[in-house]
Amino acid sequence: DTGVSQDPRHKITKRGQNVTFRCDPISEHNRLYWYRQTLGQGPEFLTYFQNEAQLEKSRLLSDRFSAERPKGSFSTLEIQRTEQGDSAMYLCASSPGIAGERSEQYFGPGTRLTVT
Amino acid sequence: KNQVEQSPQSLIILEGKNCTLQCNYTVSPFSNLRWYKQDTGRGPVSLTIMTFSENTKSNGRYTATLDADTKQSSLHITASQLSDSASYICVVSFSGGYNKLIFGAGTRLAVHP
Numbered sequence: 001d002t003g004v005s006q007d008p009r010h011k012i013t014k015r016g017q018n019v020t021f022r023c024d025p026i027s028e029h030n031r032l033y034w035y036r037q038t039l040g041q042g043p044e045f046l047t048y049f050q051n052e053a054q055l056e057k058s059r060l061l062s063d064r065f066s067a068e069r070p071k072g073s074f075s076t077l078e079i080q081r082t083e084q085g086d087s088a089m090y091l092c093a094s095s096p097g098i099a100g101e102r103s104e105q106y107f108g109p110g111t112r113l114t115v116t
Numbered sequence: 117k118n119q120v121e122q123s124p125q126s127l128i129i130l131e132g133k134n135c136t137l138q139c140n141y142t143v144s145p146f147s148n149l150r151w152y153k154q155d156t157g158r159g160p161v162s163l164t165i166m167t168f169s170e171n172t173k174s175n176g177r178y179t180a181t182l183d184a185d186t187k188q189s190s191l192h193i194t195a196s197q198l199s200d201s202a203s204y205i206c207v208v209s210f211s212g213g214y215n216k217l218i219f220g221a222g223t224r225l226a227v228h229p
Contacts, residue, residue: 002161042120042205042219043160056216091159105217107159 002026004108006092012114013082020078021111025094032075033105034067035091036060043091049075050097082115089113118143120220122206128226133196137223139189139206147211151180151191154203154222163191163204196227 003026013019025032030051035043046065048056051072061067064082069075079086089112093105120141129135141149148167152160164173168184177194191204203222210216 002159004159040221042207042221043217044219045216048216093159104162104165107161109159110157112157 002106006108018080023075023092029094030097031095033093037089122220126224137191141208143208145211147209150207152205
């Protein structure tokens with residue numbers, strides 16, 4: 001257990017429905033990341049927060065996706081009008097905002113989304 | 117294009133044997149290289165982090181090497197155990213900014229008794 005929690009762990013939804021995932025990072029970490037991982041592939045970057053500010057979004061994050069981190073603590077990732085191609089594991093990671101690039105990212109267990 | 121490629125895609129070994137996993141990358145500007153272990157259905161867990169000036173880093177039975185000139189890395193697992201069965205992902209970080217990571221597709225290792 002890395003200290004990063006995600007909820008729910010599994011979500012099955014019908015195409016066209018909206019879903020929302022939650023991530024609780026390690027409490028003193030001010031950086032938070034969302035990734036998407038499909039079967040047999042490594043995680044792909046979706047978006048990054050420094051405290052409550054969303055500083056970068058991947059082109060993978062279409063306008064159906066929105067992420068928030070309202071108080072700089074937990075974060076939510078919402079997918080509207082889900083499509084079968086959205087089926088994947090959604091991973092959250094957090095890291096301390098220390099100087100330098102060796103800052104370790106601690107991953108949560110992921111939310112597995114299945115769109116039927 | 118910034119890419120991380122790993123080989124082999126999958127590997128089966130017998131318990132107690134050693135194995136070596138390979139990683140080639142084209143990420144630039146390079147900051148550091150990491151190896152993660154990911155159990156099925158779980159998030160990745162860091163094994164090692166190396167900057168360009170480090171060419172070897174060990175973590176128990178795991179030893180990672182880095183050749184920044186040829187942009188290659190390897191992860192050597194000694195005296196494998198059944199619990200080593202997992203995916204091993206090579207990850208390269210960009211220099212500067214917020215520590216953006218580029219992930220390889222992973223090597224799926226199965227250790228059989």
